[in-house]
Amino acid sequence: MKREFDKLYINGEWVKGISENVIPNQSPFDHTDIGSITAASKEDLDKAYKSAEKAQKAWADEPPQAKRQIMERAVSIVEENKELIIEWLTNESGSTYMKAAGEVSVSINSMKEAATYPYRMDGKILPSQVPGKENRVYREPLGVVGIISPWNFPFHLAVRSIATALATGNGVVVKPATHTPVTGGLLFASIFEEAGLPKGLLNVVVGKGSEIGDDIVTHPIPRLISFTGSTEVGRRIGELAGRHLKKTALELGGNNVFIVLDDANLDQAVESALFGKFYHQGQICMSINRIMVHKDMYDTFVDAFVARVKGLNVGNPSDKSTHIGPLIDQDQVDRILKDIESSKDQGAEVVLGGNADKNMLYPTVLTHVTNSMPIAKNEIFGPVAAIIPFNDDEEAIRLANEHPYGLSGAVHSSSIERATNVAHRVETGMIHINDEPVNDEPHMPFGGEKDSGLGRFNGEWALEEFTTVKWLAVQHKRRDYGPFIEKR
Known part of the structure; x- marks a missing residue:
């Protein structure tokens, strides 16, 4: 695997972008310069898509064992270079060592799941209403997939689409977030190049959204x-x-x-909330945004939770004992601090934290929060816990569904049946009983409802997203078209 990245990857070659823009790459922890990349232009993007289109036709015809072999080689390369990838995630995205290690592990599992897809491109033979006809349904690749990866879990959230698209016979063009051009894109060019992927199938273009963001979507x-x-x-x-x-x-x-709920195991709930809120500084789409606690347990929960939060280690993400590292940039810190101040003006109380040092926002806990405060209405995406009291199950469900998102969630109760009944009524794509919301298993459907998105990743559901089906009918016996055709 390569260790230095300063070029794009188009048609199996490492090339310099021809845009006038340069993408700087700095550590969010200490702003150390990691390198810079000359950005992709619209012309670079066009070359990438055309390369993927050309290479995809032959790739689609490759037998399943050939596709699986390359996917398995890619898995081995990631396993062999795990520490290098962890180092990149720590330096580029501010991931703590424990988060980066976890991200690589879940990525490997996603890649292993994708390696099974070439043998799961199944079809069907179905009956027909027409005498003598046979209906066949074939599953086929879509052609070329454009992937735009984020900066928070860049390696995993890129590879779950890259590996799925390739394993199902598609060509790929990836545009990683400009904060994480290597871990969200260029690393995969190196991995799959070493794995023997045919040239042109996987292309990585690093560019500004203002220059190529719309074009990656609208390109024909x-x-x-x-x-x-x-x-x-x-x-x-x-x-x-x-x-x-x-x-x-x-x-x-x-x-x-x-x-x-009021019958929850306190210690279990506190531990789950601690992980679900502060893992990767809360910069996860599934992170807890609102901790809702029954009024009879509220004070006890807050005391126990705050005591545990005080024990979190804050600092250099490369230190293996660090729990809380930096946010990705200063803009994120400023945005969250503004929501904290606005919520304080509306009656919230900061019982811990609320301060920052450059990109480092210290773990923060707010009590007396209501559902209408900015810290509850807006997605926090940072290490800030907003704790809201509720009176009964019905109010908890109403508050949960009041905002237009529905990605993940959790319910704690000593009664599985009661918790399940509540969970069923929360409008969300994923929800977990006596656990926290940050869960992702490569064989389970991952995705949200309402403003949290469309479609599902992982398992058989990813197959549906990244492929299409064709109905091919065979008329084995001459068909009688009735009075339309004159009898002879």
């Missing part, structure tokens, strides 16, 4: 746009794709609830 070649990121940008992508009749797989923002 891609049939599917896979995007993970904010709801605001997802709406724009959906609008552009709809005009051009393209499929979209959109995993967008979340306002995930963590509901603690």
Whole structure:
């Protein structure tokens, strides 16, 4: 695997972008310069899509064992270079060591799942209403997939689409987030190049959204746009794709609830909330946004939770004992601090934290929060816990569904039946009993409802997103078209 990255990857070659823009790459922790990349232009993007289109036709005809072999080689390369990838994630995205290690592990599992797809491109033979006819349904690749990867879990959230698209016979063009051009894109060019992927199938273009962001969606070649990121940008992508009749797989923002019923195990709930809120500084689409606690447990929960938060280690993400590292940039810190101040003005109380040092926002806990405060209405995407009291199950469900997101969630109760009944009524794509919302298993459907996105990743559901089906009918016996055809 390569260790230095300063070029794009187009048609199996490492090439310099021809845009006038340069993408700087700096550590979010100490702003160390990691390198810079000359950005891709619209011309570079066009070359990438045309390369993918040309290479895809032969790739689609490759037997399943050939596709699987390359996917398995790619898995081995990731396993062999795990520490290098962790180092890149720490330096480029501010991931703590424990988060980066976890991200690589879940990525390997996603790649292993994708390696099974070439043998799961199944079809069907179905009966026909017409005598002598046989109906066949074939599953086929879409052609070319455009992938826009995010900066928060760049390696995993890129590879779940890259590996799926390639394994199902598609060509790929990836545009990683400019904060994470290597871990969200260029690393995969190196991995799959070493794995023996045919030239042109996988292309990585690093560029500004203002220069090529719309074009990656509106270009005539891609049939599917896979995007993970904010709801605001997802709406724009959906609008552009709809005009051009393209499929979209959109995993967008979340306002995930963590509901603690009055019969919950306190210690278990506190531990789950600690992980679900502060893992990767809360910069995860599935992170807890609102901790909702029954009024009879509220004070006890807050005391126990704050005590545990005080024990989190804050600092250099490369230190293996660090729990909380930096946010990706200063803009994120400023945005969150503004929501904290506005919520304080409306009656919220900061019982811990609320301060920052450059990109480092210290773990923060707010109490006396209501559902209408900015810290509860907006997706936090940072290490800030907003704790909301509720009176009964019905109020908890109403509050949970009051905002227009529905990605993930959790319910804690000593009664599985009671928790399940509550969970069923929360409008969300995923929800977990006596656990936290940050869960992703490669064989389970991953995606949201409402403003949290469209479509599902992983398992058989990803097969549906990244492929299409063709109905091919065979008339084995001469058909009688009735009175339309004159009898002779």
